[in-house]
Amino acid sequence: MPKRTKAEAEATREALLDAAEVIFLERGVSRTSLEQIARQAGMTRGAVYWHFKNKADLFHAMLERVKTPLRQLLDDVEDPNCPYVPLESLRRATLHAIERLQRPRSRRVHTILFHRCEVASDVDIQALHEKLASECYDTMVERFEQARERGTLAESISPEIATRMLMSMFAGLMYDWLRDPESYDIGDVGPRMIDTFFARIVRQ
Amino acid sequence: MPKRTKAEAEATREALLDAAEVIFLERGVSRTSLEQIARQAGMTRGAVYWHFKNKADLFHAMLERVKTPLRQLLDDVEDPNCPYVPLESLRRATLHAIERLQRPRSRRVHTILFHRCEVASDVDIQALHEKLASECYDTMVERFEQARERGTLAESISPEIATRMLMSMFAGLMYDWLRDPESYDIGDVGPRMIDTFFARIVRQ
DNA sequence: ACAGGCATACATACATGAATGTAAACTTGC
DNA sequence: GCAAGTTTACATTCATGTATGTATGCCTGT
Incomplete structure (x- = not known):
């Protein structure tokens, strides 16, 4: 099911960040693979690499959703x-x-x-x-x-x-x-x- | 330089733990390999695996040298x-x-x-x-x-x-x-x- | 209004590298 | 001579990044 609408794409991005929060919390940042995050969000690594440059980039995006x-x-x-x-x-x-x-x-x-x-x-x-x-x-x-x-x-x-x-x-x-x-x-x-x-x- | 005396072996063990402290501090626990620790101590991974079961075991041994x-x-x-x-x-x-x-x-x-x-x-x-x-x-x-x-x-x-x-x-x-x-x-x-x-x- | 074309939003496949654990070889103390 | 230390070599696993495939949304010209 490739190519979603613009809004759907934004939704997957958020879903990936949500997933990252959950898995990072469960297993720690270094021990989680992008594969695990993708699966938690019901996606594959392709989606992750589309929205984010790499794990560090995703991590930063996750941080930007909250205020310290x-x-x-x-x-x-x-x-x-x-x-x-x-x-x-x-x-x-x-x-x-x-x-x-x-x-x-x-x-x-x-x-x-x-x-x-x-x-x-x-x-x-x-x-x-x-x-x-x-x-x-x-x-x-x-x-x-x-x-x-x-x-x-x-x-x-x-x-x-x-x-x-x-x-x-x-x-x-x-x-x-x-x-x-x-x-x-x-x-x-x-x-x-x-x-x-x-x-x-x-x-x- | 294989097989040291008993005291020397104990010294290498301590040296490995010292090395672990240094490298863990520099790079973080998850990002440091046993290879790096061994090299820092002037040894190879073989020495590490002789004295410790694995990274977690070495980590615990390091903790046991101090009091919280x-x-x-x-x-x-x-x-x-x-x-x-x-x-x-x-x-x-x-x-x-x-x-x-x-x-x-x-x-x-x-x-x-x-x-x-x-x-x-x-x-x-x-x-x-x-x-x-x-x-x-x-x-x-x-x-x-x-x-x-x-x-x-x-x-x-x-x-x-x-x-x-x-x-x-x-x-x-x-x-x-x-x-x-x-x-x-x-x-x-x-x-x-x-x-x-x-x-x-x-x-x- | 709609047909074509292009970019988007992913999935899949592959190549690579790095770290791990283990087995075997080697050397020396006891 | 046997076992304690230590090295070297090897097999395996696993995550990463990239390249490629592909179907669909979106836009533009007419």
Whole structure:
């Protein structure tokens, strides 16, 4: 059954990416062959090679369908018409990112990113993530400094350390939960952690 | 140069494991061949297959030369003749684990574990880690409960959430730092984070 | 409006290379 | 001399990329 309509072709492309998510999650990126992905989508490797250059290209296309939690957090925090004061905007942005991580697709893709792939295979991904992390760090430090100027951040806490604490908690939360989502409900634990953190670092 | 003395044979085994650490770190576990490891150690694949059953076996042998940070933390916290009160024992154990993570071998192996391998390839590792994490969680909750009974833990913080915060911060710290060790000095930032955390959760 | 032509969207077949595991040969310690 | 280490050689598997086949959708000219 060759040559579909334009819309059908776009549908197969999406089906291939869906299939990739499923198989990558099951077997890990390096151990899955393009044949397996194609079969999962009810296609053959020919379809894969039509839509994508190779496995790395397909992998990148898969990533482009989701927004990284760090990216989400940054976009929220940097939103120019955000009505909240520094600490509150940070808190809300973090909660929002946790919220969105639970969406099925986001959850699948980030489980793959955290636990089912090796960075060495895609060096640019590594560099990209490092850039995002440092950008995120800078922005957060800025916010915590604003909070300190306004007197809402406790004086004994440096903006830099507060930032590292928040970023580590966030990264660790994702890492741990995605490894074993059954062990706890991130929708409950996450917000309670974040709220406790912010409640405890404000000037008492 | 065949057939060495017993001591020399043991030395080649160690050399192979050293080589594995280096190459796994450079190229990722799945992309490295046993040939590459053998060459790095100045041997051929024959030597590898003599000392190890296959790649997975060699990988496990490599892991057995180090102690996981979580394992280290647990051992410290559960030490029966630990002279410290609950919160202080937790704090010290965490600092100690951070300390030991910086040892070259530990750092290399855990970089591999966090960033250079896919869990799906070694399912038992995954299960092992999950068991360790839940064991660690239970023990920490216990300590925080003791602290609450003694009145040293702030009443507004539940032992469960305190535990998750500490574990997430710890995991995130390792994850972030091992991905990009140049971005900050964990020997400085780590302790400052941990100290701030404990200073902020005690009853004021 | 429709007939031809061309590009599209795949499937199939094939060539290649790389890694694995094993068997056999070889060399030296004990 | 036998078994422990180690090398070399070989067979097999498997994924990849490419080349080719092919039927159909889509468009253009009249």
